Amino acid sequence: MIKTILxxxxxxxxxxxxxxxxxxxxxxxxxxxxxxxxxxDNLIAAIWTxxxxxxxxxxxxxxxxxxxxxxEKITGRRREDxxxxxxxxxxxxxxxxxxxxxxxPLAADTVRKLKEKGYQVVLATNPLFPSVATxxxxxxxxxxxxxxxxxxxYENCTYCKPNVKYYEEICRKLGLDPNxxxxxxxxxxxxxxxxxxxxxxxxITDCLINLKNIDLTDxxxxxxEDFQKYMGL
Numbered sequence: 001m002i003k004t005i006l007x008x009x010x011x012x013x014x015x016x017x018x019x020x021x022x023x024x025x026x027x028x029x030x031x032x033x034x035x036x037x038x039x040x041d042n043l044i045a046a047i048w049t050x051x052x053x054x055x056x057x058x059x060x061x062x063x064x065x066x067x068x069x070x071x072e073k074i075t076g077r078r079r080e081d082x083x084x085x086x087x088x089x090x091x092x093x094x095x096x097x098x099x100x101x102x103x104x105p106l107a108a109d110t111v112r113k114l115k116e117k118g119y120q121v122v123l124a125t126n127p128l129f130p131s132v133a134t135x136x137x138x139x140x141x142x143x144x145x146x147x148x149x150x151x152x153x154y155e156n157c158t159y160c161k162p163n164v165k166y167y168e169e170i171c172r173k174l175g176l177d178p179n180x181x182x183x184x185x186x187x188x189x190x191x192x193x194x195x196x197x198x199x200x201x202x203x204i205t206d207c208l209i210n211l212k213n214i215d216l217t218d219x220x221x222x223x224x225e226d227f228q229k230y231m232g233l
Contacts, residue, residue, distance in 0.1 A: 002200060004149070004176050005114055006167075008185030009125035009134070011207035013111070014141040015102030018209065024100045032093045036085060038075075046074040054128055055160045059169075063127050063154035090132045098140045104206065106224040108142035113233040115147070123151035124170060124183065126161045126190060130154055150174055161190035167197050184227065188214040202227060 007013055010021070026047065030040040053070040054063040061069075068079040075082075111121050123145075125134060131153040135145045145151060152170065159166040171178050178197035185191025185201075187209040195201050203221040210216065222230065 001180060002182050003180040004120040004122060006122045006124040006170065006181060006183045007111065008187065008191055009123060009137055009141065011186040011209060012184065012204050013107040014137055015104050015207050016100065020100050021097060025094065025097045028093050028096055029089060032089050033085065046071050049074055051128055054154060057159055059158040059165060061158065063157050063160060067154060087132060090130060094133055095136060101140055103142065104224055105142065106228065110224060110228055110233060111143060111147060114231065120149045122170065122174065123148045125152055127152040127154050127157035128160065162193045164193045164196045167194045167199065188212065188216060202230065
């Protein structure tokens with residue numbers, strides 16, 4: 001019996017073209033940081049390298065710690081001098097990225113109907129962002145952070161998708177039985193590994209990402225409307 005539904009955020013609860021979002025986000029970040037002596041290409045390279053370090057994290061430190069260690073090494077700048085500037089950006093300039101995201105009222109409606117039926121709901125977004133940015137994107141989707149049992153951020157995770165240990169970490173932290181969970185996402189390569197733990201999976205196809213051309217023939221999938229029918233909502 002499924003008791004807990006894990007939802008991805010970007011491209012699932014929050015419709016978006018990921019490439020367009022990243023381009024807009026990085027462009028505005030570079031313009032914001034330019035007065036502090038950051039050169040655009042160097043800054044973006046540092047962010048990407050730090051993101052890669054988080055994606056390959058091995059559980060020995062948080063993704064937050066992994067990112068900043070990498071960022072410091074590449075830029076020669078100290079976290080204690082720079083972190084507040086980035087935090088301020090996520091509170092202000094980052095909010096403009098909402099303009100390149102979509103909105104699907106069925107997403108928030110689905111989360112609330114599932115809770116009404118007694119399911120626990122967890123936000124299992126790839127933990128590459130600080131909580132301030134994740135909480136903003138939750139609100140862009142028409143939800144509040146408090147509506148989830150938990151939500152993953154770079155502060156509270158030591159692994160990332162597609163590593164199956166990311167899903168193990170969530171289950172261990174929340175005391176969940178993977179066989180009683182379902183992972184709902186839009187990225188086949190990142191979200192389907194949850195099945196390795198015994199979780200059921202469902203791929204939302206509205207903003208489908210399948211860069212590795214994984215065969216989805218036998219995978220439960222469909223639009224949010226289809227998912228509501230699938231769950232009997």
